[in-house]
Amino acid sequence: MQTKRMTFPGHWLPYALLAPQVIITLIFFIWPAGQAMYQSLLREDAFGLRSTFVGLENFARLFRDGAYLNSLSVTAVFAIGTTLLSMSVALLLASTVNRMIRSRSTYTTLLVWPYAIAPAIAGVLWWFIFHPSIGVIPYVLNVVGYDWNHRTSGADAMMLVVFAAAWKQISYNFLFFLAGLQSIPQSLIEAAAIDGASPIKRFWTIVFPLLTPTTFFLMVVNVVYAMFDTFGIIHATTEGGPSQATNTLVYKVYSDGFVGLNLGSSAAQSVILMAIVVALTVVQFRFIERRVNY
């Protein structure tokens, strides 16, 4: 990695400048991560007095545990649902806004602000409008004959958290899709129009393929968001229920470790999550190095 051609001489100064960042990283990142790895190999007795080394037993148990396997599939459904819903709405809105000339910035302003809303707040907002007894939407659904109840129906609860998570993420995806659309050369689209291609055909044969890099990038970011940044949505609304239907991996680490005090198992789950983050980060960085790949 390069520096400037000319640098400052300094024996202790660079270390002093790096010290705050490095000390915080070591104390609050590296050490706890090491602890999680170490604890994942131990099992504590019921009173938390003694711990014995059990090797990979905690991991083996997790993969035999129906609740954990359920949590894996819940997380997959949640992440895929959130990503698809949020990205398709955002792409639709971005490509429509991109047609506009005078009203573009007004619509952009009106669409970006939900980024500022905390996941937990988004969760409470959607929880309230879907509230089975006082919410607006169950009232309407009731008229068409659907009995919405996210307290008893796992599918309803999953839809609720997907809506809340996707709603908050639309603004982010919208901004990146709009930037991607604006970097597509207008001449390509004009040439296709002269050849008689309809707007829909132009979108699928020219615009969408040229957006591939943006789409891939957003897919990774959205999956990371859905897996790791949505703890607040789950905790403030369904708390993993009903009967584990929305118990995502991150929520399960919290409830097993912090509420259930099963430290060995929670640590093993943390280690698995770390592996997932590392994998996703590698995918993201490999991809960004070859940002333009068509």
Place this chain on the structure above:
Amino acid sequence: MVENRPWANFFAHLMLIGGVALVVFPVYIAIVASTQAPGDLLRGSLPMLPGSHGWENYKAMWSTGLSRAGAPPAGHMLWNSFVMAMAITIGKLSISLLSAFAIVYFRFRFRMFFFWLIFITLMLPVEVRIIPTYQVVADLSMLNSFAGLSIPLIASATATFLFRQFFMTVPEEMLEAARVDGAGPLKFFKDILMPLSITNIAALFVIMFIYGWNQYLWPLLITTDPDYYTIVMGIQRMTSEENPQWHLIMAAVVLAALPPVLVILFMQRLFVKGLTETEK
């Protein structure tokens, strides 16, 4: 736009208005609910227009809160959120500026090692190391304090990389001229690099402030004393009560969402710059 189709334009506007309505809808409902009298929400059909009890609801939430649910007044929680968000933002920006300066403008042993050490933090969000981080903070007796709320969150690989990227684009001649004039490293940093980075700092400030304000899991873990509750996590305490007072909770929701939304609306250009640059 390539061809002129009035009908297509009409439908495009219609769709965008629908999209905006979809995005605004939950917040509109929250505002409506926060202006109703206590009993109005429980009648089974939510009114669609704002009521006349807004002032008293917001006043009650601001100064008394829902003490029965163990939540302090919203005014106090907003202040806590503000202090935490500012501490996180300023902390992240200052330590990242310093480390990027060290990495770009000095050659020293273990430079690459430190760079990768900072990089690793990208892969270790709080969510994957909940319990051990809690233990560290408890051992340092930083539970229930602003130091505990902010310091563990201020390491930032993203900001360090962004500033490193930016410092690399600063012309070499700047440094040469400064050194010819006899400026030391700290003077160069303060009088030349900082003024040049001001737009980047402002853009990151917007993003980091929103990040700090919206923290949820971390305050939830380390605050048990209501004096340190932040507004975003305090709302959860109110909803988990037996009979939630929705008209007051929605007032708190609006109050909690307002500051970061205003930041985005008034600093939209900086926000977009910060967002697109931190993700590259």
